[in-house]
Amino acid sequence: xxxxKDVHTDGTPALCASCEARHRGVCGALDSAQxxxxxxxxxxxxxxxxxxxxxxxxxVETYSNVLSGVVKLSKMLSDGRQQIVGLQFAPDFLGxxxxxESAISAEAATDVTLCTFPKAAVERMxxxxxxxxxxxxxxxxxxxxxxxxxxxTLGRKTAAEKVASLLLLxxxxxxxxxxxxxxxxxxxxPLTRSDIADFLGLTIETVSxxxxxxxxxxxxxxxxxxxxxxxxxxxxxxxCGN
Amino acid sequence: xxxxKDVHTDGTPALCASCEARHRGVCGALDSAQxxxxxxxxxxxxxxxxxxxxxxxxxVETYSNVLSGVVKLSKMLSDGRQQIVGLQFAPDFLGxxxxxESAISAEAATDVTLCTFPKAAVERMxxxxxxxxxxxxxxxxxxxxxxxxxxxTLGRKTAAEKVASLLLLxxxxxxxxxxxxxxxxxxxxPLTRSDIADFLGLTIETVSxxxxxxxxxxxxxxxxxxxxxxxxxxxxxxxCGN
DNA sequence: CGGCCGGTTGAATCTCTTCAACGTCCGTGG
DNA sequence: CCACGGACGTTGAAGAGATTCAACCGGCCG
Numbered sequence: 182x183x184x185x186k187d188v189h190t191d192g193t194p195a196l197c198a199s200c201e202a203r204h205r206g207v208c209g210a211l212d213s214a215q216x217x218x219x220x221x222x223x224x225x226x227x228x229x230x231x232x233x234x235x236x237x238x239x240x241v242e243t244y245s246n247v248l249s250g251v252v253k254l255s256k257m258l259s260d261g262r263q264q265i266v267g268l269q270f271a272p273d274f275l276g277x278x279x280x281x282e283s284a285i286s287a288e289a290a291t292d293v294t295l296c297t298f299p300k301a302a303v304e305r306m307x308x309x310x311x312x313x314x315x316x317x318x319x320x321x322x323x324x325x326x327x328x329x330x331x332x333x334t335l336g337r338k339t340a341a342e343k344v345a346s347l348l349l350l351x352x353x354x355x356x357x358x359x360x361x362x363x364x365x366x367x368x369x370x371p372l373t374r375s376d377i378a379d380f381l382g383l384t385i386e387t388v389s390x391x392x393x394x395x396x397x398x399x400x401x402x403x404x405x406x407x408x409x410x411x412x413x414x415x416x417x418x419x420x421c422g423n
Numbered sequence: 424x425x426x427x428k429d430v431h432t433d434g435t436p437a438l439c440a441s442c443e444a445r446h447r448g449v450c451g452a453l454d455s456a457q458x459x460x461x462x463x464x465x466x467x468x469x470x471x472x473x474x475x476x477x478x479x480x481x482x483v484e485t486y487s488n489v490l491s492g493v494v495k496l497s498k499m500l501s502d503g504r505q506q507i508v509g510l511q512f513a514p515d516f517l518g519x520x521x522x523x524e525s526a527i528s529a530e531a532a533t534d535v536t537l538c539t540f541p542k543a544a545v546e547r548m549x550x551x552x553x554x555x556x557x558x559x560x561x562x563x564x565x566x567x568x569x570x571x572x573x574x575x576t577l578g579r580k581t582a583a584e585k586v587a588s589l590l591l592l593x594x595x596x597x598x599x600x601x602x603x604x605x606x607x608x609x610x611x612x613p614l615t616r617s618d619i620a621d622f623l624g625l626t627i628e629t630v631s632x633x634x635x636x637x638x639x640x641x642x643x644x645x646x647x648x649x650x651x652x653x654x655x656x657x658x659x660x661x662x663c664g665n
Numbered sequence: 666c667g668g669c670c671g672g673t674t675g676a677a678t679c680t681c682t683t684c685a686a687c688g689t690c691c692g693t694g695g
Numbered sequence: 696c697c698a699c700g701g702a703c704g705t706t707g708a709a710g711a712g713a714t715t716c717a718a719c720c721g722g723c724c725g
Contacts, residue, residue, distance in 0.1 A: 256571060258664050262579040266571040279561055284568060311553050318560045319521055321567060326526060328570035329498060329508035335577035336624025337504040340713065374672060382578025384714055389673055406672060406721095422500050582681065616704060626682055631705055648689090648704060670723085678715070688705075695698080 194220035202246040202296065206272030207320060210312035219306060223298045228289045234275065235287035243297045244276035250293030251355075251371035254285050255379065265380040267324060267331075268371075270354040274320050278304070291371045335382050338422050343381040344391040345420035348401065352411055366411045395420075436462035444488040444538065448514030449562060452554035461548060465540045470531045476517065477529035485539045486518035492535030493597075493613035496527050497621065507622035509566060509573075510613075512596045516562050520546070533613045577624050580664050585623040586633040587662035590643065594653055608653045637662075 192213035193203070197220055202208045211219065225248070228234060234252060235241055247269050254267040266285060269275060275295070277283050307314045334346050355368045370377075374385045381388065395401045400417055402410040411417055434455035435445070439462055444450045450458065467490070470476060476494060477483055489511050496509040508527060511517060517537070519525050549556045576588050597610045612619075616627045623630065637643045642659055644652040653659050 254571075256575045258575065258579060260664070262664070264575040264578045266574045277564065279564065285571065308553075311550075311556065314553065314556055314560060318556060318563060321560060321563045322519065322521065325563060325567045325570060328567060328574060329496075329527065332508045332570060332574055332577055333498050333500065333506040335574055336506045336621075337500060379578075385672080386674085386715080387713060390713095393673075422502070422504070615702095627704080628683080628706085629681060632681095635705075666725105668723105668725090671721095673718105673720075675718085676716090678713105680713080681710105682712085683710070684708090686705105686707085688703105690703085691701090693699085693701105695696105 192217070196220045196223065196225060196296075200246075200248065200272075200296065202248065202272035202274075204272075206246050207274045207313060207316040208246065210310060210316040211306070215306060215310060219298060219302060222302045223296055225294065225296045228293050228295060230289050230291050230293075232289045232293075233286065234289060234293075234295070235283050235285070237286040238282050238284065240282050241276060241280075242300055244274065244278075244300060244303050245295040245297040247271050247273045247275055248294040248296055251290040252287050252293060253290040253372070253376060253380075254287050256285050263379045264382065265376060267328065268350070268354070268380070274317065276300075276303075278307075278317065290376060340381075340383055340387050341391050341394065342420060342422040343383065344377070344388060344395065345400075345417055346422070347377060347381060348395075348409065348411060349414070349417055349421055352414065352417075363415055364413070366414060368409060370407050370409055434459070438462045438465065438467060438538075442488075442490065442514075442538065444490065444514035444516075446514075448488050449516045449555060449558040450488065452552060452558040453548070457548060457552060461540060461544060464544045465538055467536065467538045470535050470537060472531050472533050472535075474531045474535075475528065476531060476535075476537070477525050477527070479528040480524050480526065482524050483518060483522075484542055486516065486520075486542060486545050487537040487539045489513050489515045489517055490536040490538055493532040494529050494535060495532040495614070495618060495622075496529050498527050505621045506624065507618060509570065510592070510596070510622070516559065518542075518545075520549075520559065532618060582623075582625055582629050583633050583636065584662060584664035585625065586619070586630060586637065587642075587659055588664070589619060589623060590637075590651065590653060591656070591659055591663055594656065594659075605657055606655070608656060610651060612649050612651055 194217050197203050197208065197216050200208065203216070208216065208219070234245070237257065248271050250271075252269040252273075252275060253265050254269065255263055255265045257263045268290070269287075275287060307317070334343055338346065351371065352366045352368060355371065356366075372380065374388050377388045378385045392401075392403065396403055400412060400420065402412065404410070436459050439445050439450065439458050442450065445458070450461075453461065476487070479499065490513050492513075494511040494515075494517060495507050496511065497505055497507045499505045510532070511529075517529060549559070576585055580588065593613065594608045594610060597613065598608075614622065616630050619625075619630045620627045634643075634645065638645055641654065642662065643654060646652070
């Protein structure tokens with residue numbers, strides 16, 4: 182492993198010292214002085230799995246960075262049908278700039294750690310620091326790319342391909358250090374079968390059947406219904422239809 | 424109708440004088456001097472229906488504004504299955520900042536008029552003018568909202584609801600002056616049955632059947648396979664599942 | 666212990682797809 | 696001028712894939 186000087190270390194607030202959002206997240210656009218200012222009004226806190234972070238069409242007074250865990254973004258039709266429209270992993274930015282209220286709801290899929298800022302503070306900083314706006318634009322473009330990728334999955338893939346695609350998506354995001362490995366990966370599913378169904382546009386029964394199919398075919402192993410071992414990522418990739 | 428002074432009229436380049444993108448599009452963020460500078464390197468031109476505007480994973484040297492017509496954005500799986508992931512109407516901005524190549528392909532769904540700029544010119548202007556970056560962020564957020572809305576349609580709606588949703592989407596975008604009217608709307612479908620199928624994640628046969636169903640039920644009328652008359656927008660809305 | 670939640674599995678059902686035939690429009694060329 | 700072919704669209708019948716409904720299992724908590 183190659184060691185190098187961390188250019189961000191000097192004068193960094195304690196709160197931010199070990200924060201991933203300062204490197205790969207939006208806070209990476211801020212200098213020490215700005216970090217100090219923002220850290221004064223920010224709050225690091227935990228939320229349990231299932232906690233509602235942003236309610237549908239409810240005024241939002243804060244933005245957050247996801248520091249650990251997984252947040253699911255979802256939309257619902259009036260009759261209760263639900264669709265998860267995105268998953269957020271550390272160090273994603275959570276919130277919808279320029280809108281008083283969100284059109285989607287955000288819920289903790291697992292226990293999560295968040296760093297939460299008042300909306301006004303972030304927006305003031307956006308005006309002062311074009312770099313922050315740039316980062317936000319980049320994150321938004323990334324999310325747009327992901328959303329469009331997922332539209333292909335939803336519209337054109339079979340149930341088997343959908344499930345394989347989701348496993349690969351999670352494997353690649355849950356622990357980014359293992360990203361695009363070729364070998365085996367192990368992780369705890371951050372989603373229930375019901376969540377998975379809502380993300381894939383399927384029913385829980387179909388999800389269950391496809392998972393057991395992948396298991397009996399030796400592509401994955403499952404322990405305790407939640408822990409998944411992808412025996413060979415490449416083999417999983419071939420089942421994604423891409 | 425209320426008349427008011429157009430604050431943008433002074434010193435505007437001839438090319439931009441009547442351009443919708445100067446009001447509702449990204450160019451609205453630019454002052455006269457910037458418009459003049461940009462107009463010197465921009466080119467207004469037409470493309471026929473079916474023309475490929477941005478190829479999949481092909482380097483992109485330009486950005487464009489859509490001035491008239493409809494552009495479809497699509498992605499394809501390796502075996503040829505296709506999904507349209509977005510439609511762009513005037514005055515949408517076309518292009519993917521910060522990426523040397525696009526992950527999607529853009530094709531003229533109808534005859535279109537574009538105003539095209541060199542990538543470098545826009546990016547320089549983005550650095551000089553935070554307002555432009557802001558506009559771009561807003562457009563990107565709008566596209567993200569639309570993409571997520573469509574994910575619900577793809578994942579959770581029935582074929583009938585999908586077709587109704589698409590008709591409403593087009594009715595609301597094709598002529599924005601008629602937006603959210605309650606009465607009847609008439610327009611030419613900018614998409615073939617095949618395009619519609621690729622946007623909705625269906626087959627052309629299913630699309631055709633659902634359209635005839637809407638027709639026989641009196642919700643819409645169809646002339647020449649392309650011209651659609653929505654007899655009552657509210658009745659169409661009730662069939663969208665939202 | 667009993668009930669509930671999350672998950673799995675089986676059988677019947679249904680929606681959408683697939684395959685095939687047919688109709689219309691339109692430009693081309695004999 | 697009309698015949699031909701292709702692009703686009705509609706319709707019908709058969710088939711597949713996912714859903715629905717139901718039963719069942721194991722773990723957890725009051």
